[in-house]
Amino acid sequence: MAQFEPDKFTILVVEDNNVSRKSLIGMLFKSGYENILSAPDGQTAIEKIEYNHVDLVVTDINMPHINGLQLIKAIRTDKTHATPETSIIAVTSLSDIETISACMRLEIDAFLPKPVAVKDARQQIEQAVTGHTELYQQHLYEEIETDLSRKTNNQTSALRKKNTGQITTLNSLYDLRSGMTLVGDIFAQNGGCLVRAGTQLDGRLVKRLCELKSIIAKQPIRVELEIADA
The missing domain is CATH 3.40.50.2300 (Response regulator)
Known part of the structure; x- marks a missing residue:
């Protein structure tokens, strides 16, 4: 570099x-x-x-x-x-x-x-x-609420889909990889949802989640692997 x-x-x-x-x-x-x-x-x-x-x-x-x-x-x-x-x-x-x-x-x-x-x-x-x-998430941008007086946790993800690959459970955020799809939501310690089930991870999102480790609730993370990795 x-x-x-x-x-x-x-x-x-x-x-x-x-x-x-x-x-x-x-x-x-x-x-x-x-x-x-x-x-x-x-x-x-x-x-x-x-x-x-x-x-x-x-x-x-x-x-x-x-x-x-x-x-x-x-x-x-x-x-x-x-x-x-x-x-x-x-x-x-x-x-x-x-x-x-x-x-x-x-x-x-x-x-x-x-x-x-x-x-x-x-x-x-x-x-x-x-x-x-x-x-990678351009198709989601328009649905994101940006009015601070109206933001809500009840937004649904347009990425939800039927499982087609192998489902596995991870014990650490550092095991997340680009290409995995979340099967369950990832929550903050106060109960708020950070990333919803159905989201396909990319390198940028994986990095943000690892940076936020201190505020993310300890929980098993269920993901769907890409077919090539399953």
Whole structure:
């Protein structure tokens, strides 16, 4: 892999809190990032994207006008001037399970838990901008609820299907592999559903689940293997 060069990337920081936005921008400058744009809400972010090439969007979720989920969905569904595969990091509380679930279905590249730490920011940003960019869940994007006042855990997955491969039970998130299909839901410790049964896993989703290990309820994980692996 080529050497990572922070000064080659343009990052858009979207955060409505002035102190938090300036703090994150300061962290990025100290980490070697020189091309940094900022916006106080999703609407302004979309305007910035219209006139600037952006490699990575780091966005808060709870914002006025257009919130973070709406911004992410707009990018992923090709409703902005950014490519749908643009790297995205969501800054959010790990206790907001519905938001985390929506972010994973929109295939974000990393979570940055609040309060943001310099070390976490550096690591997640580097992984996001150097990781793979393929998207696999485009057919689910339109059904994802992004209105924070209306989000619900009762959404059903369009990926549910009849079992055709071998069903097996895994004891660890680290045993998950791209190509497996969940037979049962994966829940957070507070009971909220993070990923629903019927979801076919890809590398990005497997990575997010492993990163969220601390908030996922301990449970056997039932998956269906691809025919070639069964």
